[in-house]
Amino acid sequence: xxxxxxxxxxxxxxxxxxxxxxxxxxxxxxxxxxxxxxxxxxxxxxxxxxxxxxxxxxxxxxxxxxxxxxxxxxxxxxxxxxxxxxxxxxxxxxxxxxxxxxxxxxxxxxxxxxxxxxxxxxxxxxxxxxxxxxxxxxxxxxxxxxxxxxxxxxxxxxxxxxxxxxxxxxxxxxxxxxxxxxxxxxxxxxxxxxxxxxxxxxxxxxxxxxxxxxxxxxxxxxxxxxxxxxxxxxxxxxxxxxxxxxxxxxxxxxxxxxxxxxxxxxxxxxxxxxxxxxxxxxxxxxxxxxxxxxxxxxxxxxxxxxxxxxxxxxxxxxxxxxxxxxxxxxxxxxxxxxxx
Amino acid sequence: xxxxxxxxxxxxxxxxxxxxxxxxxxxxxxxxxxxxxxxxxxxxxxxxxxxxxxxxxxxxxxxxxxxxxxxxxxxxxxxxxxxxxxxxxxxxxxxxxxxxxxxxxxxxxxxxxxxxxxxxxxxxxxxxxxxxxxxxxxxxxxxxxxxxxxxxxxxxxxxxxxxxxxxxxxxxxxxxxxxxxxxxxxxxxxxxxxxxxxxxxxxxxxxxxxxxxxxxxxxxxxxxxxxxxxxxxxxxxxxxxxxxxxxxxxxxxxxxxxxxxxxxxxxxxxxxxxxxxxxxxxxxxxxxxxxxxxxxxxxxxxxxxxxxxxxxxxxxxxxxxxxxxxxxxxxxxxxxxxxx
DNA sequence: CGTCGCATTTAGAACGATACAAAAGGGGCC
DNA sequence: GGCCCCTTTTGTATCGTTCTAAATGCGACG
Numbered sequence: 107x108x109x110x111x112x113x114x115x116x117x118x119x120x121x122x123x124x125x126x127x128x129x130x131x132x133x134x135x136x137x138x139x140x141x142x143x144x145x146x147x148x149x150x151x152x153x154x155x156x157x158x159x160x161x162x163x164x165x166x167x168x169x170x171x172x173x174x175x176x177x178x179x180x181x182x183x184x185x186x187x188x189x190x191x192x193x194x195x196x197x198x199x200x201x202x203x204x205x206x207x208x209x210x211x212x213x214x215x216x217x218x219x220x221x222x223x224x225x226x227x228x229x230x231x232x233x234x235x236x237x238x239x240x241x242x243x244x245x246x247x248x249x250x251x252x253x254x255x256x257x258x259x260x261x262x263x264x265x266x267x268x269x270x271x272x273x274x275x276x277x278x279x280x281x282x283x284x285x286x287x288x289x290x291x292x293x294x295x296x297x298x299x300x301x302x303x304x305x306x307x308x309x310x311x312x313x314x315x316x317x318x319x320x321x322x323x324x325x326x327x328x329x330x331x332x333x334x335x336x337x338x339x340x341x342x343x344x345x346x347x348x349x350x351x352x353x354x355x356x357x358x359x360x361x362x363x364x365x366x367x368x369x370x371x372x373x374x375x376x377x378x379x380x381x382x383x384x385x386x387x388x389x390x391x392x393x394x395x396x397x398x399x400x401x402x403x404x405x406x407x408x409x410x411x412x413x414x415x416x417x418x419x420x421x422x423x424x425x426x427x428x429x430x431x432x433x434x435x436x437x438x439x440x441x442x443x444x445x446x
Numbered sequence: 447x448x449x450x451x452x453x454x455x456x457x458x459x460x461x462x463x464x465x466x467x468x469x470x471x472x473x474x475x476x477x478x479x480x481x482x483x484x485x486x487x488x489x490x491x492x493x494x495x496x497x498x499x500x501x502x503x504x505x506x507x508x509x510x511x512x513x514x515x516x517x518x519x520x521x522x523x524x525x526x527x528x529x530x531x532x533x534x535x536x537x538x539x540x541x542x543x544x545x546x547x548x549x550x551x552x553x554x555x556x557x558x559x560x561x562x563x564x565x566x567x568x569x570x571x572x573x574x575x576x577x578x579x580x581x582x583x584x585x586x587x588x589x590x591x592x593x594x595x596x597x598x599x600x601x602x603x604x605x606x607x608x609x610x611x612x613x614x615x616x617x618x619x620x621x622x623x624x625x626x627x628x629x630x631x632x633x634x635x636x637x638x639x640x641x642x643x644x645x646x647x648x649x650x651x652x653x654x655x656x657x658x659x660x661x662x663x664x665x666x667x668x669x670x671x672x673x674x675x676x677x678x679x680x681x682x683x684x685x686x687x688x689x690x691x692x693x694x695x696x697x698x699x700x701x702x703x704x705x706x707x708x709x710x711x712x713x714x715x716x717x718x719x720x721x722x723x724x725x726x727x728x729x730x731x732x733x734x735x736x737x738x739x740x741x742x743x744x745x746x747x748x749x750x751x752x753x754x755x756x757x758x759x760x761x762x763x764x765x766x767x768x769x770x771x772x773x774x775x776x777x778x779x780x781x782x783x784x785x786x
Numbered sequence: 787c788g789t790c791g792c793a794t795t796t797a798g799a800a801c802g803a804t805a806c807a808a809a810a811g812g813g814g815c816c
Numbered sequence: 817g818g819c820c821c822c823t824t825t826t827g828t829a830t831c832g833t834t835c836t837a838a839a840t841g842c843g844a845c846g
Binding site: 180199216223 | 498503511539560561584589676731
């Protein structure tokens with residue numbers, strides 16, 4: 107079990123060539139004679155040699171890993187995103203270093219510091235709430251390129267990949283307006299997160315274009331989880347006339363709201379319209395199926411991975427800002443308003 | 447952007463001490479004089495030094511990473527498991543190397559080969575279906591300890607962490623028997639996976655203890671996804687009298703079945719009883735809330751991480767086999783049988 | 787026969803850290 | 817002053833790979 111790892115030198119000794127030759131064989135160099143190659147390859151197999159990429163990376167001053175720091179893996183949106191990142195990185199021969207922060211800037215600090223010590227070629231960071239770009243820059247240094255996902259960081263001069271939150275929320279709101287709704291709430295999320303602000307802005311855009319003033323009680327905050335959202339349901343109905351529809355911050359919130367509505371005897375999709383955001387797998391199969399804005403998190407993961415790898419190859423171009431398209435998927439949770 | 451990384455030598459030069467001294471400072475050795483330490487630490491900060499753990503690991507022949515290979519990150523059960531692993535590894539100063547296989551043995555081969563080259567201290571593997579232990583052993587070699595999670599591998603002499611599938615399914619079945627059910631199906635999963643076989647065994651144990659013979663049409667296979675399960679619902683009702691309750695392979699299957707029941711005008715929790723397995727977050731908040739067997743995937747992740755770290759410290763003890771306790775959580779999806 | 791060209795192979799110095807043994811610098815004591 | 821001891825510092829080899837420049841072998845050619 108604990109015998110030493112087999113190294114180049116073992117192989118070299120085993121078939122009486124130099125370490126350099128074995129190294130050339132490993133990298134398929136055309137320099138080695140066919141016969142020598144065969145001999146060495148046999149020995150590699152015989153001894154069960156496993157390449158040590160860390161040593162190679164050290165010598166070459168390169169890296170074959172990319173760090174992925176995510177705030178909440180148990181959120182299906184981020185789990186899908188992570189799967190997409192890993193898929194694309196793996197295809198390019200890179201390995202994913204994982205870190206999760208659980209929305210704590212404290213843990214984020216530690217996780218980034220620890221991952222940076224492993225000299226990743228790049229970092230994909232979905233920042234915890236209230237992160238400070240300047241502070242993070244100090245931790246990771248200036249030599250490692252970073253791609254920020256999802257939440258804009260103040261003071262960061264890094265690549266940024268965002269969902270087109272504003273347009274997505276506008277699409278959802280326009281859909282509800284078209285169905286005849288006039289009192290449309292924006293439900294859930296924390297108003298101080300950039301993604302929530304942008305989605306609210308999209309909601310406001312559509313309302314304004316329709317000539318409707320958004321009333322403050324229609325803007326309801328809640329933590330972006332199902333349970334917290336369910337608990338906030340009653341906030342929708344404190345004033346009369348109450349909204350007849352709600353654009354939700356994300357799918358988790360929308361599912362929570364539907365639950366809360368059921369509990370109050372309302373039937374989403376029949377007497378109250380609900381839209382979500384993300385199109386998590388569950389959205390298609392809940393009851394009623396959720397009308398939502400699809401963002402293809404797995405595709406976003408692949409996109410993030412490809413972007414950071416490109417950045418690794420060309421470090422000195424100016425930071426880019428990508429807004430991934432969002433598209434509305436209409437399902438059963440949206441309906442006309444009750445008496446229209 | 448692309449200036450060289452700052453190294454020990456840069457710091458040493460910058461404050462006129464030797465590399466060895468700087469190294470001692472970094473490791474908080476009591477050997478260095480307080481004044482020297484202060485001087486070096488200032489220089490470290492000034493130059494923005496980032497420790498290179500790969501180089502240190504090479505020299506020390508150690509590793510500070512553990513590989514986590516998981517078949518499906520988009521399954522919330524595994525996402526939670528991964529979060530637990532990362533949490534515990536991080537707390538112990540290790541970093542998680544992530545790989546996902548999507549249930550393909552082909553990809554699993556590649557992923558393991560690639561991760562092994564990064565010389566992880568250990569590997570936590572939740573194997574893809576139909577994996578062959580001997581083959582995997584050849585890929586990872588004998589020097590890296592492996593902990594197998596969830597699915598027993600034939601021919602593997604590695605640590606194994608399993609859910610107590612048999613007992614969990616027995617608990618669920620006993621609960622239904624107690625409620626008065628007699629015709630209880632086992633619904634979903636692939637009969638050739640070890641976890642499905644064990645859960646079916648638990649179901650059989652309870653039925654046998656109650657003196658009831660399990661009829662073959664009550665054993666229904668389906669892929670372990672919500673949609674596939676929903677599509678299989680009708681298989682429950684091909685024979686009369688049909689089962690009045692179903693023990694499901696897992697929560698995804700149970701949720702799919704509830705969906706299929708609704709579509710057929712049945713009301714789970716009122717005229718048909720359903721149990722799940724895993725207690726994914728959704729189970730508590732769906733309608734009706736799902737009676738299920740809780741396995742605490744995040745806790746399992748932590749447990750796996752701790753076990754593999756222990757194995758790293760003591761490689762030569764005999765492989766252990768852990769069966770994590772499973773416990774029944776009774777919620778609204780189980781009810782008495784219709785006319786009793 | 788020397789030497790040039792070509793295809794292969796190799797010795798030895800990196801990469802950035804740590805370990806070990808040895809050196810340097812002070813006191814204190816006889 | 818010489819010796820010893822203690823604290824602090826440092827030179828150098830090393831981890832497993834790759835890179836560079838140089839060596840080797842060998843046939844051909846003038």
